[in-house]
Amino acid sequence: MEQSFGLSDRRSLIATLALLPLAACATPMGRYTVEDAVRRLLELSSQRAFARLTEPGGFYDDQLTRIVPPDLGGGKGGAVLGALLRTNAVRDRVAMGLNDVAVDLADNAAPIVMDAVHRMTLADAVSVLRGGPTAATDLLAREARGSVVEALLPGASRALHSDMFEMLSVALSAAGGKDYAAMANNVSGQIGDAIFRAIGREEAEIRRDPRATGDPILMTLLR
Numbered sequence: 001m002e003q004s005f006g007l008s009d010r011r012s013l014i015a016t017l018a019l020l021p022l023a024a025c026a027t028p029m030g031r032y033t034v035e036d037a038v039r040r041l042l043e044l045s046s047q048r049a050f051a052r053l054t055e056p057g058g059f060y061d062d063q064l065t066r067i068v069p070p071d072l073g074g075g076k077g078g079a080v081l082g083a084l085l086r087t088n089a090v091r092d093r094v095a096m097g098l099n100d101v102a103v104d105l106a107d108n109a110a111p112i113v114m115d116a117v118h119r120m121t122l123a124d125a126v127s128v129l130r131g132g133p134t135a136a137t138d139l140l141a142r143e144a145r146g147s148v149v150e151a152l153l154p155g156a157s158r159a160l161h162s163d164m165f166e167m168l169s170v171a172l173s174a175a176g177g178k179d180y181a182a183m184a185n186n187v188s189g190q191i192g193d194a195i196f197r198a199i200g201r202e203e204a205e206i207r208r209d210p211r212a213t214g215d216p217i218l219m220t221l222l223r
Contacts (some may be wrong), residue, residue, distance in 0.1 A: 026109050037123040037221040042117045042199075045206060046110070049198035053106045060099035065194035067098045070186035078205060088131060094165065100189045101159040108155060109148045109195055116144035129221075133207050134183040134200035149192040156191070157184040 052058055059065045067093055117140065130138045159165070160180055206213055210222035 008196070033125075033174070034129065034221070035120065035125040037217045038128045038136060039117055039120055040215065040217055041128075041203060041206060041222070043114070043141055044215070044218070045137065045199050045202040046113050046117060046140075048202040049195065050106060050110045050113075053195065053198055054103055056103070057099070058106070059102040059191075059194060060096060062198075064197050065102075067095070067102050067187060067190045067194065069094045070183055073117075083215060097164045097188055101156065101164075101187070102194065102212065104159075105152050105155045106195065108151050109192070111197070112147050112151055113140070113144055113195070116140055116147070119143070133204035137196055137200035137203045140199065145192050145196065148195065149188045152188040152191050153184060156187045157181070161183055 009152075053065065059067055093161075120143075125164055128139060133140070157180065168194055206218065207222050210218045213219070
């Protein structure tokens, strides 16, 4: 698609594409298809999100992505752990440690997310055209969240057994180690959800101002 394509023409194209049957949407826009453009939207959103998240403090410094110590209740271990985590000094230290772990583990999630982006189908792309500001990310999360959390779980479990969280060892071992698994599951799920929230924020910003990307395909598709 040529960059000389006018604003009114671009809006007309998007309105038309949203109403076309699936087969018609397979027609390329120049040398690109609608699917190519949506994939590019997700690639750029994911790249920007991971760039932010893998910086020092990338999770903790942002309320949208901050990982918090889980509130584990029930059982002797859960009761002791809960008492520890209600102490502000302990809770803050654990939170900072968990967010450092999240930064380290985000690298494990990036290739899984990008692989899911590349597997998007044409039907997915059409649904994104009809969706809201995070429609592509919502679709991606449905596709990839389970795989991302599964990939994060071993690293989260190893981190919780490390010296970084030695203050929790007594409380966790009081339940025979059962709460390690519960806490690792909780932390992995939080990290996964934070990743997709970050991607969604980037998608919404790109949709809001596609011209700022300098990408002619996104500028054509999203205006």
